[in-house]
Amino acid sequence: MREPAKHSTRTKILIAAATLLGEDPTSRLSVRTVAARAGVSVGSLRHFFPTQQALIDTVIAGIYDLDIPDDPMQDTTSDPSDRLVACLQLLLSQVGTGERARDHWRAIHDVYVASPPSADATHAFVALERLNVHRIARWLSTMRDEGALAPGDVDVQARFLSTVVNGLSLERALPGDRERLAFEVHTLRTAADSVLQRRT
Amino acid sequence: MREPAKHSTRTKILIAAATLLGEDPTSRLSVRTVAARAGVSVGSLRHFFPTQQALIDTVIAGIYDLDIPDDPMQDTTSDPSDRLVACLQLLLSQVGTGERARDHWRAIHDVYVASPPSADATHAFVALERLNVHRIARWLSTMRDEGALAPGDVDVQARFLSTVVNGLSLERALPGDRERLAFEVHTLRTAADSVLQRRT
DNA sequence: ACCTGAACACCGTTCAAGT
DNA sequence: ACCTGAACACCGTTCAAGT
Numbered sequence: 001m002r003e004p005a006k007h008s009t010r011t012k013i014l015i016a017a018a019t020l021l022g023e024d025p026t027s028r029l030s031v032r033t034v035a036a037r038a039g040v041s042v043g044s045l046r047h048f049f050p051t052q053q054a055l056i057d058t059v060i061a062g063i064y065d066l067d068i069p070d071d072p073m074q075d076t077t078s079d080p081s082d083r084l085v086a087c088l089q090l091l092l093s094q095v096g097t098g099e100r101a102r103d104h105w106r107a108i109h110d111v112y113v114a115s116p117p118s119a120d121a122t123h124a125f126v127a128l129e130r131l132n133v134h135r136i137a138r139w140l141s142t143m144r145d146e147g148a149l150a151p152g153d154v155d156v157q158a159r160f161l162s163t164v165v166n167g168l169s170l171e172r173a174l175p176g177d178r179e180r181l182a183f184e185v186h187t188l189r190t191a192a193d194s195v196l197q198r199r200t
Numbered sequence: 201m202r203e204p205a206k207h208s209t210r211t212k213i214l215i216a217a218a219t220l221l222g223e224d225p226t227s228r229l230s231v232r233t234v235a236a237r238a239g240v241s242v243g244s245l246r247h248f249f250p251t252q253q254a255l256i257d258t259v260i261a262g263i264y265d266l267d268i269p270d271d272p273m274q275d276t277t278s279d280p281s282d283r284l285v286a287c288l289q290l291l292l293s294q295v296g297t298g299e300r301a302r303d304h305w306r307a308i309h310d311v312y313v314a315s316p317p318s319a320d321a322t323h324a325f326v327a328l329e330r331l332n333v334h335r336i337a338r339w340l341s342t343m344r345d346e347g348a349l350a351p352g353d354v355d356v357q358a359r360f361l362s363t364v365v366n367g368l369s370l371e372r373a374l375p376g377d378r379e380r381l382a383f384e385v386h387t388l389r390t391a392a393d394s395v396l397q398r399r400t
Numbered sequence: 401a402c403c404t405g406a407a408c409a410c411c412g413t414t415c416a417a418g419t
Numbered sequence: 420a421c422c423t424g425a426a427c428a429c430c431g432t433t434c435a436a437g438t
Contacts, residue, residue, distance in 0.1 A: 009421080032410090043421095108374070109309045112375055125376065159383045163364060164364055166367040167363035167365075167367025167368075190360045190394055191394070193394065231432085243402095243403060246433085247402065409430100412430100416423105417422100
C-alpha cells in the first residue's frame with residue numbers, strides 16, 4: 001500500500017497540537033495557531049473538533065495514555081519509588097481524562113451522591129473500594145519484602161494512597177485539569193515516597 | 201453630612217464585581233462588564249487592577265476571607281505535625297460530613313461536571329483553587345521558617361496536600377464514609393509528615 | 401494621581417461558499 | 420463529507436490624552 005505520509009487532517013491537527021504542547025506545556029492551543037501549524041483552515045479544524053474543549057480533551061487524553069506498561073511492580077530493574085508511582089498511574093489511567101473522567105464521576109455522582117444510594121449499591125461500592133485498597137496493599141507488601149517500605153500499618157498506607165489517587169482522579173474531572181498535569185506526577189511521587197523508606 | 205454614595209472608584213469596582221458574581225457565580229468578570237457595572241472606564245479599572253488576575257484574585261479573596269476562624273498555625277505550643285494536621289482539618293471541616301458533604305459535591309458536580317466544562321465556570325474555579333493552594337503554601341512557609349519543612353518546592357507540596365484534602369472530602373460524600381472517618385486522621389498525618397522534616 | 405476611550409492584537413464560533 | 424476564509428462578537432492590555 002504505502003500511502004506514505006497520508007495523515008488524515010484530523011491526525012495532522014492532533015500532531016500539531018501535541019507538538020505545540022511539547023514546545024510549550026502552557027500553550028493555549030488556540031484555534032488559529034493549531035490550524036496554522038497543521039496547515040489547515042480553522043473551519044476544517046472546527047469540522048473535526050466542534051469546540052475548543054473537544055480538541056484539548058482529545059490531545060490531552062492522547063498524552064496521558066502514552067505509556068502505561070502492564071505490571072509495573074514486576075519490573076525489579078527500576079527504583080521502588082518509580083515502580084510504585086507507575087502502579088498508581090495505572091489506577092489513575094482507569095479513570096481516564098477529560099470527558100471520560102467527567103463521565104466517570106457523573107456516574108458515581110448519579111448513583112451515590114445525587115440521591116441516597118440503595119443498600120445494594122452501597123455494598124457494591126464498599127466492596128469495590130476494598131478491592132482497590134487491597135490491590136495497593138499487595139503492592140506495598142511486595143515492597144515491604146524488599147525492605148523498601150517505611151514502618152507502619154500497610155492498610156493505613158494503602159488507604160492513604162487510595163485517597164491520593166481518588167483526589168487526583170477527581171481533579172481530572174474538574175476545571176484546570178490541563179494545568180494540573182505537570183503537578184500530577186509530583187503529587188504521586190510525594191505520596192509514594194511518604195510510605196517508602198526514606199533515602200539515607 | 202451624607203456624602204451618600206461616596207465610594208472610592210476601587211471600592212465601586214469591587215462591589216460591581218461581587219454583585220456580578222452574586223448574580224451569576226460563573227461570571228467571567230470581564231473588564232468591560234465589570235467596568236460598565238461600576239460606571240467606570242476600563243482604563244480606570246486597569247489603574248487599580250493592572251491585570252485581570254489581580255481583579256479576580258482580589259474579589260475572590262474578599263469573599264473567601266469572610267469566615268476564617270482562628271488559625272491553628274499560630275499555636276506554636278504544639279508539634280509542627282499536629283499543627284499542620286489541624287490546619288488541614290480546618291479545610292476539611294468546611295466541606296462538612298454526611299449529608300452536608302453530599303450537598304457540597306452535588307453543587308460542584310452540577311456546575312463543573314454535569315454539563316461539559318463551561319469555560320466561564322473554569323476561571324472562577326481555578327481562581328478559587330489557586331487561593332486554596334496559596335493558603336496551604338502560606339502555612340508551609342511558616343513551617344519552613346521554623347526549619348520544620350522538608351526540602352522541595354513549596355507549591356508542589358501545597359498542591360499535594362490540596363489533593364489529599366480533596367480526596368478525603370470527596371470520600372466523605374461516598375458510601376462507607378463512617379468507617380473511613382477513623383482512617384482520616386491517619387491519612388492526614390501521613391500527608392503532613394511527608395512534607396515535614398523527618399524526625400531523626 | 402486618577403480617569404477616559406480608542407486602538408491593538410488576540411480569542412472561539414459561525415457560516416456562506418466552494419470541492 | 421470535507422475544507423476554506425471572512426465575519427462576528429467577544430477578550431485583556433496598552434496608551435496618548437485629558438483633569
